Amino acid sequence: ETGVTQTPRHLVMGMTNKKSLKCEQHLGHNAMYWYKQSAKKPLELMFVYNFKEQTENNSVPSRFSPECPNSSHLFLHLHTLQPEDSALYLCASSQVSGMGSYNSPLHFGNGTRLTVT
């Protein structure tokens, strides 16, 4: 059983809908991440949160809005998406050292398969 839980597992939404993806980690980690995995493309980092503060925003369109209310929960709010946003969205967590080193392994959830119609 994974220590990182993502809900829902599958989501179908229209381009005008608003929905949210949820991620919860039970590992006591202090950093959380959103990745996008599309068919035949490398894994794309979207956002990084360290101690609830966003430290990376990898030029993600504003129709994706992350929220990290505490170090255990991470949300991805979706609004006015495009068909090309259909993908597997993966959440991960890790423990970042006091020196700001991200060398610890990432622990991934099973993802949310998003289809935009």
Add this chain to the structure above:
Amino acid sequence: AQSVTQLDSHVSVSEGTPVLLRCNYSSSYSPSLFWYVQHPNKGLQLLLKYTSAATLVKGINGFEAEFKKSETSFHLTKPSAHMSDAAEYFCVVSGTGGFKTIFGAGTRLFVKA
């Protein structure tokens, strides 16, 4: 700057034969290196990690990887493939001083009966 290259997009082996998945990296300093595996409709799972303690790293499910600094390689091997090893494998390099984790493009492993 860091980068990672997985030399094969697909590898096909027969069950019971050895597995070799190749990974080359580039890093300005001593990197941490990882291999992850992803089964269909699942997230990525850590197979093994190198952090300079030993050049030969043993992981889960019989996999191991050898760090070769002179060749800037971190190839993943397994002596005998099992059907359950069929999955996608990712080589990852990470550094210090901020978020510098880079994923390779992945290698899809097929195992034939």
